[in-house]
Amino acid sequence: MTLRQFWLEPYCDRFTTRIARTDGELVWLEESIFFAQSGGQESDSGTIAGVPVVNAAQVDGDLQYLMPGNHGLKAGQAVEVVIDWPRRYALMRLHFAAEIVLEVAMRDFGLTEKIGAHIAAHKARIDFLYPEPVTTLLPGILAQAQQVIDRDCVIVSDWQDRKSEKRFWRIEGFASVACGGTHLRRTSEVGQLALSRKNLGRGKERIEITARAPATVARSRGDAVS
């Protein structure tokens, strides 16, 4: 099984590993920093040995990468994996924005029936079953979520169960949540939240989330991040 290095080093955008095996256009790595869509968070984009990855997927608990037909990669070969860091960081920021909004919405605003979520690099969304427009709830949710962000809380990410590869994140005094995504170090990295509502019909309500990056944003491992 591919070692998910993106859990241990979510700020790593460049990494050397080996090809575990190949099967035609499909390639598996021994270890990977290249996230494949899961829990609503979109896949990274980037390259393996300079060859652009066409698609990344989680299949049977493993990470597989679809490469162009002429990739020329061989099992055992050492390769450098590089991800598009601005895209990953945008995904991490919106992922955590959605985590905070969801916690606040469920706990204090009665939005307990989440039916879906999606994290793209420009916008995140969470869908709920709720019998009326959530419009009137949004200012309250926004204010509380922004407070958590502005408190600049430390986000702890660790194993919930090492054997079954279950991960969680925790903010002291706020929440502890099971999640296999890639998480920020501190809440202030999310930036300035904005929320809007979309009516999906038949009692389904969507909250759309965007976040304006703070003036100083953390960068990848290559840069100094305290």
Ligand SMILES: [Zn+2]
């Ligand atoms: Zn998460």
